[in-house]
Amino acid sequence: MAKINGNEIRPGNVIEHDGGLWVAVKTNAVKPGKGGAYNQVELKNLINGTKLNERFRAAETVEKVRLEQKDFSYLYEEGDALVFMDQESYEQLQLQKEFVGDRAAFLQDGMIVTVELHEERPIGIKLPDTVVLEIVEADPVVKGQTAASSYKPAKLENGLRVLVPPFISSGEKIVVDTNEIEYVRRAD
Template structure:
């Protein structure tokens, strides 16, 4: 942790305030008619996601936390933890599964993931934008249904349900977006 003056805060920085960690969303310096400038800061609580408006005087100091974005390789999941490996040192790090929320099923073995560390503690995790998965269940195409008509439901090898074009069949590998599980394209073999 390092102290810095309130007027040095910038978007993307992480600070500790009242025992909580916040990401700075934006800051404005307001100069009233009389008196000293005020720094108006919009920030988001890292744990709860709640937004907060806070004002400081320029002379005030805040605790800036060291952040680091690092790539890890996903090894395996155990209980409610995800085990990651540092590709450089081969050291293992554990992070709670809930760090990924609804994107958890798209975590695939040996996938490279991005982890944001604050003071060495993992607080956020990003997945690649797309992942290739196998279709394990898909409705058969209805006779007379054209290729341009609506998508049909399918189940992927990770248990996620998604909608796929009518020409996709069981056993095929498709590329889906990790953000929402939506169909992107047929995987290139």
């Protein structure tokens, strides 16, 4: 860990504050007419997602935390846990499904994900931005629909539903955005 001054906090920095781990989302240097300058920082708690607005004076120091990022490949699901393997050491890591959230549905055998660790403790996970999935059910197009409303619901092989353009049918593979959970394009 390294100490930095309050005015050096930048978006993306992870700091230890009030006994928790926080990532700086936005920072704004404020120089009031009276009194000393300060850095207005919007923080997000890395463990539970709560937000906090905090003022840090230049003279204050905070602990800047370095997160380790490691690549893991997804192996399988075991009850409420998802099992991953460290790409370098081959050690296995179990994460609770709720830690991964809705995006757990996108995990595929052997998929490489990046896990952020703080002192060996997982605090974040990043999936690939897009995945290719097959459509198992697609509603037929309703005649007379306007172009604007012509997207139709479709069910993906992983059980999730997305809206797709009318020309997409069951059995086709599409590219899906894992962050927005939406159709991107037809897969090649």
